[in-house]
Amino acid sequence: xxxxxxxxxxxxxxxxxxxxxxxxxxxxxxxxxxxxxxxxxxxxxxxxxxxxxxxxxxxxxxxxxxxxxxxxxxxxxxxxxxxxxxxxxxxxxxxxxxxxxxxxxxxxxxxxxxxxxxxxxxxxxxxxxxxxxxxxxxxxxxxxxxxxxxxxxxxxx
Numbered sequence: 001x002x003x004x005x006x007x008x009x010x011x012x013x014x015x016x017x018x019x020x021x022x023x024x025x026x027x028x029x030x031x032x033x034x035x036x037x038x039x040x041x042x043x044x045x046x047x048x049x050x051x052x053x054x055x056x057x058x059x060x061x062x063x064x065x066x067x068x069x070x071x072x073x074x075x076x077x078x079x080x081x082x083x084x085x086x087x088x089x090x091x092x093x094x095x096x097x098x099x100x101x102x103x104x105x106x107x108x109x110x111x112x113x114x115x116x117x118x119x120x121x122x123x124x125x126x127x128x129x130x131x132x133x134x135x136x137x138x139x140x141x142x143x144x145x146x147x148x149x150x151x152x153x154x155x156x157x
Contacts, residue, residue: 005072006031007064007093008155011080011143012105013134014126015115021103021157022077031073034060061092068098081134082141090150103155104143109135 008025012018019035026033036056037047045052057078064074074093080086090100113131148154 003071004093004097004099005068005070005074006099006101007068007089008073008075008101008103009080009086009089009151010075010077010103010105011086012107012157013079013081013112013131013138015112015119015131016105016107017115017157018077018079018105021105022075025073025075025103025155029073029075031075032064032067033075033077034064035077036060061089065092065096068093068096074098081138083143083147086143086147087150099152100150101153101155102143102148102151103157105157106138106142 006029008022008029008031010018010022010025019037022033022035025031036053039056039060040047040049040052043052047053060076060078064076067074076089078085080089086102090102093100109128109132112135113128116126116131143154
């Protein structure tokens with residue numbers, strides 16, 4: 001029986017570079033990347049459909065656990081803004097014997113806004129005030145020392 005794999009949780013706001021970082025990790029670790037935006041786009045679904053997004057994330061997590069049990073690397077690229085969500089993923093992976101790693105991307109508002117405007121993927125478009133509000137929320141939910149210690153490793157972004 002093979003040992004369980006490794007879960008990498010990529011945490012960050014829209015425009016923080018989650019997809020770029022997750023793709024790099026996918027290549028380096030031969031991992032399976034789980035990005036709900038890509039699945040929703042493949043289904044021609046509205047990216048703001050929160051009910052469908054939640055259902056896709058449940059499905060992705062089910063598959064990610066299978067990857068972990070098989071000894072592979074699963075890369076969760078959901079944003080995971082909240083501590084509770086990151087802890088639920090970490091604990092679920094640990095329960096199947098997987099290693100857990102965290103990559104938290106902390107990017108300034110001006111950079112986030114410039115990237116969001118450049119890609120123009122949001123429909124309806126985001127406003128700068130939305131980005132500022134997200135940054136303020138994320139600051140209250142950023143990984144603290146206790147959370148960082150709970151993961152087997154904290155990666156640098």
